[in-house]
Amino acid sequence: MSDSVNLLVQKPTWFDLGLGYLVRPFSSDYWIMVMVVLLLIGIVFFIIGKFSPYEWGNVAADKDPRGARNSFTLRNSYLFALSTLTWQGFRESPRSLSGRIMAAFWWMFVMFTLIAYTANLTAYLLSRPEQIPDLPFKSYEELLDSSDITVGALNFGSTQAALRTSRSETLKSLWTKMNKQRSFVESYDDGVGRVSTSDGGFVMLMQSTSAEYAARRHCNLMIYGENLFPSSMAFALPKGSYWRAKINEALSDIKSEGLLTQLKDKYWRFGGDCSNIDGRKYISSAGFLSTLPIYPITLKDMAVAILLLFLGFLAAMVFLVIEIVHYAVTKKGKKIHRPALLKNPPKIFKPKSAKAAKEVPTSDIEASDEAGPSSDGLESVPLDDTLSAEATAEEAVEGESGQKAEV
Incomplete structure (x- = not known):
């Protein structure tokens, strides 16, 4: 994964x-x-x-x-x-x-x-604008300029450390804003609760797997924004371990057979399904009906x-x-x-x-x-x-x- x-x-x-x-x-x-x-x-x-x-x-x-x-x-x-x-x-x-x-x-x-x-x-008429959701920001730059939205992250977590040491000017400024607002939370449950009850005034930076897990449980939440700090998950083994080749072969087999997808669906869906959890596809597809970018004609x-x-x-x-x-x-x-x-x-x-x-x-x-x-x-x-x-x-x-x- x-x-x-x-x-x-x-x-x-x-x-x-x-x-x-x-x-x-x-x-x-x-x-x-x-x-x-x-x-x-x-x-x-x-x-x-x-x-x-x-x-x-x-x-x-x-x-x-x-x-x-x-x-x-x-x-x-x-x-x-x-x-x-x-x-x-x-x-x-x-x-x-x-x-x-x-x-x-x-x-x-x-x-x-x-x-x-x-x-x-x-x-x-083709895009059905009544199904186009509207967010107050479209990028991290716009989020940085917005004074009405508070950005949070897990205190003493890997995301906080990655923001602090990032070389990106935007992410550095975002870290400065978060540190000034003191918007760090002590647990994911606390952050998810604030996002659900803030009426759009609080957003949280978190790992995509954890964010998807929360969005599957709360249908009023979704994932948004481009991917930051991409990484791959793996098992840690001693150097030169005999089991390294065995585990790699087993992982390849369960991915090709679709077992890994079935396991994720089992533990991420909770017997139900909250649709449109990925806001990047949801927003850009205009409510899953059209990909046309449409705007009113101005002066x-x-x-x-x-x-x-x-x-x-x-x-x-x-x-x-x-x-x-x-x-x-x-x-x-x-x-x-x-x-x-x-x-x-x-x-x-x-x-x-x-x-x-x-x-x-x-x-x-x-x-x-x-x-x-x-x-x-x-x-x-x-x-x-x-x-x-x-x-x-x-x-x-x-x-x-x-x-x-x-x-």
């Missing part, structure tokens, strides 16, 4: 994610970031749709009697953001350059986020996606200013005139014939410089001011021709 020194620790309890299973792939800080970004993106699209003169477009008269519409009102902006966030497509896309730049960077953020979520959720992991999105915010705002200045220069400083409002807006439908179509009387139109909702609830302005002026001129010419004809 071989032996080494390991930690005897209290077995961590399992935890069940319950209703929070689907939010596990992202950390809480990244979920907050997604909510903040979703709030901002709707506002940005609304600002672009409201102030960019190239976001307004002409539509057919049967859809909007005023002939103009802006697709990105506040509610439509959030509908666009939500639909693209879930990869459901969209009905209207931005027309202006600033809006398209913002949409492109938003789509890149959505792509990175959804791919990361899907991949990490798949890993969680640091998605830093590139977040950086691209905020660069898109800045680029969209810069191009929005450029569009407003360009429109003002090309239109010689003319302001965007809002279309007229209808006192009694008619229901929008397609007439069956030309006779069924009725013109809207001009008396029902109230001139106004303020914006108003269109027939579909969207604010709108004409794409070009010259269209309204030309239409008015044509109506005046037709009116004069009709009066001459009557005369």
